[in-house]
Amino acid sequence: MSIFKRGVYHDYRIILFYSTGNGLHITKSIQKKLIENNENVTRIAINTLDLTKPITTTAKHIGIIYPTYALTAPAIVKEFANRLQVSSSPYVFLYAHCGGGAAADSIYSINRILYDNGIHVALKELMYR
Ligand SMILES: Cc1cc2nc3c(=O)[nH]c(=O)nc-3n(C[C@H](O)[C@H](O)[C@H](O)COP(=O)(O)O)c2cc1C
Numbered sequence: 001m002s003i004f005k006r007g008v009y010h011d012y013r014i015i016l017f018y019s020t021g022n023g024l025h026i027t028k029s030i031q032k033k034l035i036e037n038n039e040n041v042t043r044i045a046i047n048t049l050d051l052t053k054p055i056t057t058t059a060k061h062i063g064i065i066y067p068t069y070a071l072t073a074p075a076i077v078k079e080f081a082n083r084l085q086v087s088s089s090p091y092v093f094l095y096a097h098c099g100g101g102a103a104a105d106s107i108y109s110i111n112r113i114l115y116d117n118g119i120h121v122a123l124k125e126l127m128y129r
Contacts, residue, residue, distance in 0.1 A: 068098035
């Protein structure tokens with residue numbers, strides 16, 4: 001029996017939107033790192049959610065990963081941010097990626113919608129290629 005007790009420390013919900021696959025690749029890399037750190041990760045594609053209703057979660061750790069479209073976040077991600085309802089004050093991170101153009105609004109817009117929704121974002125990352 002190992003003296004190292006490996007345990008699951010946190011439950012992460014990673015919500016992602018992707019089209020060409022970059023976002024899926026990035027999400028898998030982040031997921032792998034979290035799992036290496038014994039975190040438990042559930043990956044959810046935004047397009048599997050019913051965005052006509054509120055999206056409620058009790059998750060304490062939430063990551064949102066998405067690309068930049070037309071200088072901002074995709075409309076479906078904005079809709080998701082609008083619909084998201086959390087039951088406590090979760091740790092939320094945003095990870096937006098882009099093709100190298102102007103992309104600051106992809107982070108700003110989602111941060112703003114979540115803020116207006118009473119959700120604080122702890123970490124914001126924008127990755128340029
Ligand atoms: C319709 C469309 C619009 C895009 N608009 C921008 C943009 O305004 N600025 C930018 O830097 N990249 C832009 N890109 C590039 C993507 O943000 C980038 O390739 C991203 O990593 C794609 O993620 P995905 O493969 O997960 O869909 C655009 C891509 C597409 C398909």
